[in-house]
Amino acid sequence: MTTPIDPAGYALTLLTGPQGIGRSRALRAVRDATAAAGRRVLELRLSPEDRHEPWYLAGRLLTALTPAPAGQVARARPGSAAPAVTGPAARAGTGAAARARTGVVEPPAAALTRALRAHPGLTVLVDDAQWADPESATALLGALPDVARTPVRWVATLRTGPPPAPGPAATFARLRAAGLAQAVPLRPLSPAESDALLLRLLGAAPDDTLRTVLRRFGRGRPAALIAAVEGYRDLVRVVDRRAYLTDPTAAPRLPDGHALLRPVHDLPAETRAVARALAVLDVLEGDVPALIGAACDLPVPRVHAHLAALRDEGLAREHRRGWRIATAPLAVALTGALGPFERRRLARVAVEAIRRGEAVSGRPGFLPDQVAAAGTLLDPEPARLLLRAHAVAATGRAPEAAARWWAGVARLSDDPGDRAEAEQARAVADLLLGRYDATRAAMRRQLADHAVLPPMVRQQAEQLALIGARAARDTDEVRRTARGEPGWPGGPRPTPVTRAGALTMLDRWTEATRVLTAAAPSATAAENVAAENAVVQIAAVTGVLPTGVLRTGIRHTGVREPARPEPDAPPAWTRRHRAGTAMNRFRLAAIAGDLTGAERALADADLTADVLSPPDRTLHRWRAGRWDEALDGARFSIATDLTLVFHPSQSTLHRVAAEVLLARGWPARARVLLDNARADAAPLPHLLAPATAELEWIVGDPAAAARTIDAALAEAAELGVVIGVDELRLAATELAAARGDASAATAAALAVPAPDSAAGELRAATAAMIAHRDAARADAVLTLARRTGQPYELARTIERVVRWTGRRPELLAEAYDLLGALGAILHRSRIRQAMRDHGVTVPGRAETLAESERLLAALVAEGLSNRELAAATQSSAKSVEGRLSRLFTRTGYRSRAELAAAVLNGDHRIG
Incomplete structure (x- = not known):
């Protein structure tokens, strides 16, 4: 804000607004503008204690305007001709002392008028004028009509909330009516302004969840937004500029001395206690003051008095449904200051009021949250049952709530088995929330008594501890477990299933198979059941079924007849085991490209996609063509290290993000993600190769693409895995055909593994069609592509059919539309060229030109050379030069560097 201060304008301008709205920032803008206009500036800032000292502000002003006597040093602030006092009068003295020092014996209003008239053209800036003492405020406002003719101008910030003293308020109203004063309310930041501020603070655009959290915390107040970003600094990670x-x-971690929290610390102790209680209970509709009184052991009238004081200080607000804490930062500070017993007591009061029908809450999860917080202050058994019911319903869907409620179940349970199950369920939720160290610590505590744990409980605890170790990047613990040693001092030696799991995390799949096979003859029923997920995973990845472990029919993508837990297994454990097996089958099928098999795995277990973890949900959305959600989910999974929890999909999730970015014209960003996955030693790294090779092919380096595929095939052979090999063989076939090597194309097509899914059948058939340029296979290949239910797979298959057989060119329009729905503007540019070559009309000339410009701008921002631009857009270098010239002319940018900077800074929007 740059409010101009015109000598012919108002004598007094009040910049008003709530705490954190940016009043001080606006006042600094006024200072800078005023100083730039050549006016002299005097700055004063007040504090809460100043309002209690009569004549403090007047004395401080008189001290600043009166020449300092001998023994005191005056210095001018930058941009100001009026001195700021240091030395014995640094705090401007008390009001009386200051007036005595300056020899003032006349009435204060007259003294102020006389002093101000001696400084014509002066602008006085007062920050936090709400802390002005009433005597000074009345005198200054009274002097304003005379001073206005000097002209001396006043600009002050005033926090809304605390009611002004009656005298100054009445005087200001008269001045306003006379046209001498104005109040300028500062408006909150708009959503766009908030986003721009967050972009500067974070150095990246916040994702929707983070943006929502920060906006709710800030409510358009810059100071609160800045505080929130600082408070979340250790919990924010950036992936691909997001x-x-x-x-x-x-909650954001704000330091105790933060300016936003200062009003809380200035409250009397009893008022603070009422404020803390309100911060917990303000979501309730009912007689909240009576509930606060019950919790704090205060009479209701006194509670009302404290609430009125909070309202007057701008810390609380009253509306038709009750009382609320005024801002999110204050609520965070107040709830964070609750003592353990105080928090439990407030929770008990809330629960009992709801149960009696005296209060209701519209916030989902409020009741179980309070039950969990109250703990043993409530009847344990009903509380445990309520928490368990809510926790089961929230598992998978809302892990943050499930973690809190399972923790409550564990605290309230006196049955060891029930408590162990709750602890493990909480550990799973903690994994999904990125609390990997918490998972490890909890499972280590449980395994301290591993000798007496039931086999199923021990096995689950070991696996969760292992996953937590990998997610926390403790490779040493994973390696110790893989060797069959205790993962930590005092820990148990891992079971064969846990050891096999550690081996798969290290990409030692053949050894994992041997460990399970060797252990099979002596395995108990519980160990056999626990091995099911490991067997499913190994079979899907290697194509080899560890013998003797399970007597069930297993295909590469899953288990047809799931093993049954022991008859005495707890029902909840059985449900979780079956759900885990189904989601494992889903995950592996999705990685392999078998969307139909993935969805069938869920349906067979009576599960729906909404129970999937973020990484698994991302795989589903990617294959199903929901690319915006898939890209965001992949980046989120990478940022939170959830890719480390679901280790078979780590490489694929990086590929998801890279494939979408590449298709949308961001090859350099795609390459960073692919390189990061390899640098992070992601398991099954050969699964990155299709995206890497496509990137190299698109920028005009087919030889590099071929080397990438060959290296990936050698890598897969060395690991002893088959998952993803069919896709690599298809890529090898197409690359060989593109360079005219018919024999290599035929050999690659023949080497495609036997299909075991619709996706595998499509890849085998497509490779054969390309190798032999067999037009007779075109319709069958297209039928298989439609059967996969994957829009991107269908679009690419149409392109391949037309390219390698010349058949069905009219379907290019369908591929063009499919890629448009995916936002794949790079691939659409290549399809457009094929459409022109085959005489198929390209719709929407204006839309096509705009899309071509967006693509060109993105590729320039990515740093592609003219040669690479020509390869990516399937045009000539001369054509690229012409298109760049037209783009520069239309946009006004003079060089590639200027255009790239504008794209990266968001000044040139390309979608």
Whole structure:
């Protein structure tokens, strides 16, 4: 804000607004503008204690305007001709002392008028004028009509909330009516302004979840937004220019001395206690003051008095449904200051009021949250049952709530088995929230008594501890477990299933198979059941079924007849085991490209996609063509290290993000993600190769693409895995055909593994069609592509059919539309060229030109050379030069560097 101060304008301008709205920032803008206009400036800032000292502001002003006597040093602030006093009068003295020092014996209003008239053209800036003592405020306002003719101008910030003293308020009203004063309310930041501020603070655009959290915390107030970003600094990670909050349930950590929290610390102790209680209970509709009184052991009239004081200080607000804490930062500070017993007591009061029908809450999860917080202050058994019911319903869907409620179940349970199950369920939720160290610590505590744990409980605890170790990047613990040693001092030696799991995390799949096979003859029923997920995974990845472990029919993508837990297994454990097996089958099928098999795995277990973890949901959305959600989910999973929890999909999730970015014209960003996955030693790295090779092919380096595919095939052979090999063989076939090597294309097509899914059948058939340029196979290949239910797979298959057989060119229009729905503007540019070559009309000339410009701008911002631009857009270098020249002329940018900077800074929007 740059409010101009015109000598012919108002004598007094009040910049008003709530705490954190940016009043001080606006006042600094006024200072800078005023100083730039050549006017002299005097700055004063007040504090809460100043309002209690009569004549403090008047004395401070007189001290600043009166020449300092001998023994005191005056210095001018930058941009100001009026001195700021240092030395014995640094605080301007008390009001009386200051007036005595300056020899003032006349009435204060007259003294102020006389002093101000001696400084014509002066602009006085007062920050936080709400802390002005009433005597000074009345005198200054009274002097204003005379001073206005000097002209001396006043600009002050005034926090809304605390009611002004009656005298100054009445005087200001008369001045306003006379046209001598104005109040300028500062408006909150608009959503666009908030986003721009967040972009500067974070250095990246916040994702929707983080943006929502920060906006709710800030409510358009710059100071609150800045505080929130600082408070979340350790919980924000940036992936591909997007910022993510790693734990959406965490509150920002604001230091105790933060300016936003100062009003809380200035409250009397009893008023603070009422404020803390309100911060917990303000979501309730009912007689909240009576509930606060019950919790704080205060009479209701006194509670009302404290609430009125909070309202007057701008810390609380009253509306038709009750009382609320005024701002999110204050609520965070107040709830964070609750003592353990105080928090439990407030929770008990809330629960009992709801149960008696005296209060209701519209916030989902409020009741179980309070039950969990109250703990043993409530009847344990009903509380445990309520929490368990809510926790089961929230598992998978809302892990942050499930973690809180399972923790409550564990605290309230006196049955060891029930408590162990709750602890493990909480550990799973903690994994999904990125709390990996918490998972490890909890499972280590449980395994301290591993000798007496039931086999199923021990096995689950070991696996969760292992996953937590990998997610926390403790490779040493994973390696110790893989060797069959205790993962930590005092820990148990891992079971064969846990050891096999550690081996798969290290990409030692053949050894994992041997460990399970060797252990099979002596395995108990519980160990056999626990091995099911490991067997499913190994069979899907290697194509080899560890013998003797399970007597069930297993295909590469899953288990047809799931093993049954022991008859005495707890029902909840059985449900979780079956759900885990189904989701494992889903995950592996999705990685392999078998969307139909993935969805069938869920349906067979009576599960729906809404129970999937973020990484698994991302795989589903990617294959199903929901690319915006898939890209965001992949980046979130990478940012939060959830890719480390679901290790078979780590490489694929990086590929998801890279494939979408490449298709949308961002090859350099795609390459960074692919390189990062390899640098992070992601398991099954050969699964990155299709996206890497496509990138190299698109920028005009088919030889590099071929080397990438060959290296990936050698890598897969060395690991002893088959998953993804069919896709690599298809790529090898197409690359060989493109360079005219018919024999290599035929050999690659023949080497495609036997299909075991619709996706595998499509790849085998497509490779054969390309190798032999067999037009007779075109319709069958297209039928298989439609059967996969994957829009991108269908679009690419149409392109391949037309390219390699010349058949069905009219379907290019369908591929063009499919890629448009995916936002794949790079691939659409290539399809457009094929459409022109085959005489198929390209719709929407204006839309096509705009899309071509967006693509060109993105590729320039990515740093592609003219040669690479020509390859990517399937045009000539001369054509690229002409298109760049037209783009520069239309946009006004003079060089590639200027255009790239504008794209990266968001000044040139390309979607």
